[in-house]
Amino acid sequence: xxxxxxxxxxxxxxxxxxxxxxxxxxxxxxxxxxxxxxxxxxxxxxxxxxxxxxxxxxxxxxxxxxxxxxxxxxxxxxxxxxxxxxxxxxxxxxxxxxxxxxxxxxxxxxxxxxxxxxxxxxxxxxxxxxxxxxxxxxxxxxxxxxxxxxxxxxxxxxxxxxxxxxxxxxxxxxxxxxxxxxxxxxxxxxxxxxxxxxxxxxxxxxxxxxxxxxxxxxxxxxxxxxxxxxxxxxxxxxxxxxxxxxxxxxxxxxxxxxxxxxxxxxxxxxxxxxxxxxxxxxxxxxxxxxxxxxxxxxxxxxxxxxxxxxxxxxxxxxxxxxxxxxxxxxxxxxxxxxxxxxxxxxxxxxxxxxxxxxxxxxxxxxxxxxxxxxxxxxxxxxxxxxxxxxxxxxxxxxxxxxxxxxxxxxxxxxxxxxxxxxxxxxxxxxxxxxxxxxxxxxxxxxxxxxxxxxxxxxxxxxxxxxxxxxxxxxxxxxxxxxxxxxxxxxxxxxxxx
Amino acid sequence: xxxxxxxxxxxxxxxxxxxxxxxxxxxxxxxxxxxxxxxxxxxxxxxxxxxxxxxxxxxxxxxxxxxxxxxxxxxxxxxxxxxxxxxxxxxxxxxxxxxxxxxxxxxxxxxxxxxxxxxxxxxxxxxxxxxxxxxxxxxxxxxxxxxxxxxxxxxxxxxxxxxxxxxxxxxxxxxxxxxxxxxxxxxxxxxxxxxxxxxxxxxxxxxxxxxxxxxxxxxxxxxxxxxxxxxxxxxxxxxxxxxxxxxxxxxxxxxxxxxxxxxxxxxxxxxxxxxxxxxxxxxxxxxxxxxxxxxxxxxxxxxxxxxxxxxxxxxxxxxxxxxxxxxxxxxxxxxxxxxxxxxxxxxxxxxxxxxxxxxxxxxxxxxxxxxxxxxxxxxxxxxxxxxxxxxxxxxxxxxxxxxxxxxxxxxxxxxxxxxxxxxxxxxxxxxxxxxxxxxxxxxxxxxxxxxxxxxxxxxxxxxxxxxxxxxxxxxxxxxxxxxxxxxxxxxxxxxxxx
Numbered sequence: 005x006x007x008x009x010x011x012x013x014x015x016x017x018x019x020x021x022x023x024x025x026x027x028x029x030x031x032x033x034x035x036x037x038x039x040x041x042x043x044x045x046x047x048x049x050x051x052x053x054x055x056x057x058x059x060x061x062x063x064x065x066x067x068x069x070x071x072x073x074x075x076x077x078x079x080x081x082x083x084x085x086x087x088x089x090x091x092x093x094x095x096x097x098x099x100x101x102x103x104x105x106x107x108x109x110x111x112x113x114x115x116x117x118x119x120x121x122x123x124x125x126x127x128x129x130x131x132x133x134x135x136x137x138x139x140x141x142x143x144x145x146x147x148x149x150x151x152x153x154x155x156x157x158x159x160x161x162x163x164x165x166x167x168x169x170x171x172x173x174x175x176x177x178x179x180x181x182x183x184x185x186x187x188x189x190x191x192x193x194x195x196x197x198x199x200x201x202x203x204x205x206x207x208x209x210x211x212x213x214x215x216x217x218x219x220x221x222x223x224x225x226x227x228x229x230x231x232x233x234x235x236x237x238x239x240x241x242x243x244x245x246x247x248x249x250x251x252x253x254x255x256x257x258x259x260x261x262x263x264x265x266x267x268x269x270x271x272x273x274x275x276x277x278x279x280x281x282x283x284x285x286x287x288x289x290x291x292x293x294x295x296x297x298x299x300x301x302x303x304x305x306x307x308x309x310x311x312x313x314x315x316x317x318x319x320x321x322x323x324x325x326x327x328x329x330x331x332x333x334x335x336x337x338x339x340x341x342x343x344x345x346x347x348x349x350x351x352x353x354x355x356x357x358x359x360x361x362x363x364x365x366x367x368x369x370x371x372x373x374x375x376x377x378x379x380x381x382x383x384x385x386x387x388x389x390x391x392x393x394x395x396x397x398x399x400x401x402x403x404x405x406x407x408x409x410x411x412x413x414x415x416x417x418x419x420x421x422x423x424x425x426x427x428x429x430x431x432x433x434x435x436x437x438x439x440x441x442x443x444x445x446x447x448x449x450x451x452x453x454x455x456x457x458x459x460x461x462x463x464x465x466x467x468x469x470x471x472x473x474x475x476x477x478x479x480x481x482x483x484x485x486x487x488x489x490x491x492x493x494x495x496x497x498x499x500x501x
Numbered sequence: 502x503x504x505x506x507x508x509x510x511x512x513x514x515x516x517x518x519x520x521x522x523x524x525x526x527x528x529x530x531x532x533x534x535x536x537x538x539x540x541x542x543x544x545x546x547x548x549x550x551x552x553x554x555x556x557x558x559x560x561x562x563x564x565x566x567x568x569x570x571x572x573x574x575x576x577x578x579x580x581x582x583x584x585x586x587x588x589x590x591x592x593x594x595x596x597x598x599x600x601x602x603x604x605x606x607x608x609x610x611x612x613x614x615x616x617x618x619x620x621x622x623x624x625x626x627x628x629x630x631x632x633x634x635x636x637x638x639x640x641x642x643x644x645x646x647x648x649x650x651x652x653x654x655x656x657x658x659x660x661x662x663x664x665x666x667x668x669x670x671x672x673x674x675x676x677x678x679x680x681x682x683x684x685x686x687x688x689x690x691x692x693x694x695x696x697x698x699x700x701x702x703x704x705x706x707x708x709x710x711x712x713x714x715x716x717x718x719x720x721x722x723x724x725x726x727x728x729x730x731x732x733x734x735x736x737x738x739x740x741x742x743x744x745x746x747x748x749x750x751x752x753x754x755x756x757x758x759x760x761x762x763x764x765x766x767x768x769x770x771x772x773x774x775x776x777x778x779x780x781x782x783x784x785x786x787x788x789x790x791x792x793x794x795x796x797x798x799x800x801x802x803x804x805x806x807x808x809x810x811x812x813x814x815x816x817x818x819x820x821x822x823x824x825x826x827x828x829x830x831x832x833x834x835x836x837x838x839x840x841x842x843x844x845x846x847x848x849x850x851x852x853x854x855x856x857x858x859x860x861x862x863x864x865x866x867x868x869x870x871x872x873x874x875x876x877x878x879x880x881x882x883x884x885x886x887x888x889x890x891x892x893x894x895x896x897x898x899x900x901x902x903x904x905x906x907x908x909x910x911x912x913x914x915x916x917x918x919x920x921x922x923x924x925x926x927x928x929x930x931x932x933x934x935x936x937x938x939x940x941x942x943x944x945x946x947x948x949x950x951x952x953x954x955x956x957x958x959x960x961x962x963x964x965x966x967x968x969x970x971x972x973x974x975x976x977x978x979x980x981x982x983x984x985x986x987x988x989x990x991x992x993x994x995x996x997x998x999x
Contacts, residue, residue, distance in 0.1 A: 404641060404667075405634035414630075417674070418569070421682050433671045440667045444660060452648060452656055486566050493568065 025085050025092055028069055028100065029140055035061050036133035043126025051125040055111065055118050058129050062108040062136075069101045088208055089150040090141070094494035099143035099275050101491065102351060106268040107136035109359040112470055113366045114260035116461070120371065121258075124168055128260075131168075135161040135264060139272040145279050148197045148207040155193070155240070158272055159186045165264065166257040178256025185249040189239035196232025199225055209284035216287040227291055233280060234292070240273030243333060244303040247326045251310075254322035255375075259366045262318065266325045267355045270332075274351065277336060278344055289339050297337035301431045303330030308438035317375045320442060321361065324401065327435055328354055331416060334428055338419040346415035348492035349485075353400065353412035356478050360397025363471060364390035367463050377446055381455025389463055391450045393471040398443040400478050403436050408482040415489075504548055505561070505575045505625050508541040508585060509635075512592070513618035516642075519611035527606045531596075534610035538596045538617060541589035545621075549582050558582075560627065562691065570681075570689040574627040580831055583972055584624040584758060587835055588751045590961070591842045592617035594954035595743035598846045602650070602741075609650060612642035613743055620752050629677050629690040629763070633670070636723075636755050640666055643752065646744035647736060652801075652858075658739035665722060665732035673719025673759075679712045680767060692762065699767040706770045713771025716764040717779065724756030725809045726816060727786040734793075737805035738858070742849025745801070749808045749845060750838035757815045757834060761827075765819065776820045780903075780910045783816030788913065791920035800848050800858045803928060807884055807921060808841045811892075817907070817914050818899040826902025828973055829895050835972065836883065836891025836965055843958040844880035847873050850951060851932065854944035860928060865937035870946040874933040876955045881925040883962055886918050891965035 021027065039058065042049050083092040110132065118125045138158035145151045163186065167179020201207055203226045204215045220226070238246040254262050281292060307327025314320040332354075335347030364383075365375060368390055373379065384391040400409035413436065420428050449455075463471070481488045515537040524530060552558060560576035577585060595613060602609050619639025626632040644666075648659030681688050684698050703709070718729075725733035733753075737745045765772050787810050794806035815833050818826035850873055851866060852858050867874035883890040886897075896918065904911045947955070965972060 399641070405637045410634070410637075414674075414678075415569075417678055418682065421675075421678050429675060433668075433675065436671055437664070437668045440664060444663060448648075448656065448660070484565075485571075489566050489568070 193236025199229030669722025780820035786813030829898030
């Protein structure tokens with residue numbers, strides 16, 4: 005056998021491997037297990053090095069997930085896995101890349117935290133990977149069994165990620181609160197699923213869709229079941245009135261977990277909502293659209309009003325996260341494909357904004373930090389880099405051009421105006437106006453106030469590079485929205501080739 | 502359209518470079534900022550002269566986000582080229598006026614350049630998205646400049662400005678998106694196509710009126726029309742002179758320009774329904790802000806109210822809509838920009854010397870700083886409408902043009918000239934004439950370097966006063982007599998040439 009033939013067959017093998025349907029999912033699982041094993045058998049292995057390895061593997065998987073060869077699927081026959089309970093369609097792939105990006109970002113911010121964390125670093129990292137795996141699985145859910153399993157997978161890993169600092173009473177409190185709330189939500193959801201199963205006789209989304217299209221959309225029991233399922237998902241995305249765990253959990257949880265909850269976990273809730281509402285309950289759109297609209301309005305108003313008076317930055321992020329959830333729900337309330345695409349773009353924008361705000365917090369954190377806004381007074385004088393990154397993040401979250409956050413709000417506004425939901429548009433503007441005020445308070449503390457800050461770690465060069473790259477991306481995608489918009493609207497198939 | 506891109510992006514890129522560079526030497530930073538701010542002036546003048554010679558305006562139109570009809574489109578009409586020239590000119594003067602800034606010069610000049618680039622971008626965009634985004638982009642440095650480099654009450658002023666202008670722009674965004682979404686099956690953000698579309702298939706009357714109302718509210722807040730003017734006097738009083746010059750002089754007129762570019766040509770029925778209210782708001786702004794200016798003891802606040810008041814004339818003229826009045830709006834935007842910039846520049850200088858802005862405590866400064874006194878008097882007399890200066894031409898055109906349509910409102914508006922003469926001449930007397938008081942003992946006059954930008958502004962003001970034809974004679978398409986036909990006589994293939 006000559007060399008060229010070996011090369012050819014190797015290439016063929018590689019292509020075959022790359023096109024395996026769940027390649028990335030299995031690689032994630034392998035990574036999580038390896039981290040656990042390393043932790044167990046080599047307890048002296050440097051935590052810092054391990055975090056870097058995890059970061060690199062997330063980066064590798066992200067690139068892999070963006071490769072055209074991995075993403076090209078035959079759109080006519082969607083790839084079904086595990087029977088019909090999981091399917092790989094363009095949106096699964098879009099969300100998969102999003103979750104890997106979120107995992108990468110959260111790991112970058114976990115770097116300083118893991119270093120001064122005394123114990124559990126290895127477990128934390130492997131749970132983080134498992135949580136990302138759970139989210140990735142959420143993206144392709146095609147029946148209610150799979151939905152429940154992936155959601156529980158995600159929720160249970162999140163409990164531990166929230167309460168991992170077991171010597172910190174706040175963290176424990178947060179963990180227990182999250183556990184109780186999560187369990188209640190799961191219970192409601194199971195009840196809802198049973199009702200739906202009882203009425204329709206199936207758990208598969210497509211079958212439910214067919215069943216409803218056959219003229220059964222009016223059944224009150226199905227409506228009740230759907231409401232319960234939506235409530236269960238509402239806990240995940242922190243929608244009003246299932247939002248009340250957010251501030252406490254955000255305050256108690258470690259910063260990387262906060263970032264994961266507010267970006268990845270929320271996005272997982274949204275992708276499940278899209279799957280349920282779009283794949284299964286589209287025929288009942290007239291029923292759920294107004295409900296989602298009302299909930300979105302209440303969520304925006306509640307989150308914005310409560311955020312106005314917060315003095316703790318983590319709680320402020322919590323309330324503003326509620327308000328952002330409301331804004332994203334508008335994309336669902338619009339009930340169009342465009343609305344869902346706008347929602348996905350907004351998720352990206354929100355991810356960048358949250359990372360830019362939380363990264364400096366993580367770098368600035370000391371064991372005694374409470375993250376009161378006053379602790380950040382005059383940050384500009386101590387560390388202009390951190391202050392600049394945080395300001396760009398806050399301004400982007402507030403939605404001011406030319407940053408990426410603006411374009412997200414812009415798309416959502418188009419989506420709801422297109423459907424003539426003028427009331428919701430006004431509510432959105434009220435929310436944005438309020439967010440200008442509460443984000444501005446933080447910026448004022450960062451830049452205008454003078455404070456005695458005490459001694460804090462100084463960001464190292466590689467951290468400055470990371471912050472700089474995030475700032476640059478926030479500007480770049482704010483001005484050249486096309487690549488990200490294509491990614492969000494799953495139009496990449498023709499773009500890469 | 503390389504030139505237009507350079508005019509916009511050179512200051513922005515240079516600003517980002519300044520904000521990020523580790524360079525420390527203030528002398529180099531100043532020289533760099535000055536160099537970068539001079540180039541756009543030259544290029545804008547070159548473009549203006551080309552248009553004046555009758556070259557057709559060039560347009561750049563590149564699709565940006567294809568699936569939603571968003572493009573990056575630039576192009577200048579005979580009105581917007583004047584505003585781009587004004588923006589770069591005032592930008593250069595603002596750099597010169599604050600040449601000796603000692604507090605963090607790198608950040609100061611960086612933000613100033615960002616602002617200049619953003620303003621030029623807003624005035625030369627032909628795409629609703631970038632039109633809006635550039636304006637907002639120019640606002641952020643304004644807030645930061647006021648908040649960091651402003652006077653004693655800078656924080657409140659900056660927060661107030663941010664909230665008012667932020668909410669105002671959001672309302673504006675709602676209106677602009679309305680224009681976008683109503684434009685047919687394949688909505689577009691490209692302004693000439695929008696104008697064409699709304700000309701061939703206008704919206705129904707109610708939609709037009711609602712959209713016009715929203716746009717008027719949004720643009721009105723940005724121009725500080727009474728009662729949405731609350732942010733302006735405080736903001737201008739506390740702002741550093743450079744920021745006040747650029748915002749009061751140039752960026753504020755974005756609202757007027759926006760109404761002329763979008764709302765009026767696209768929504769003729771909405772316009773005709775809002776004409777009378779718009780005129781009333783204009784006269785209210787002239788008179789109310791004028792009366793409040795009479796009561797001010799703080800020199801900069803008075804100038805702020807004066808600037809608010811002068812914008813009222815523009816609304817009156819837009820409401821009247823006759824060609825003469827419209828010509829007046831164009832001249833007013835330029836002349837007000839120059840005179841407001843001149844006023845704030847000199848007031849900033851006198852504050853930096855006398856350490857107070859309270860007029861009753863000041864006095865007799867003309868003896869110590871004759872050059873500053875002369876230049877301030879020029880700005881003030883321009884505000885009074887003295888013949889020979891640009892504002893006179895503008896106000897005269899506006900009064901003549903509006904009288905036929907709104908005789909009563911115009912008669913009331915003329916009263917505004919009396920009011921502004923009263924407070925401006927009183928200000929000259931209080932600050933510069935009479936015996937020298939305590940605060941005026943340790944002051945010096947402007948150096949030649951400080952006089953230079955003021956001379957430039959004053960010279961252009963006089964130029965427009967004597968030769969208004971030089972700016973109105975560009976690409977000579979005059980709008981027709983009937984304001985309702987504005988939308989019908991645009992060059993369909995090209996730039997909206999108002």
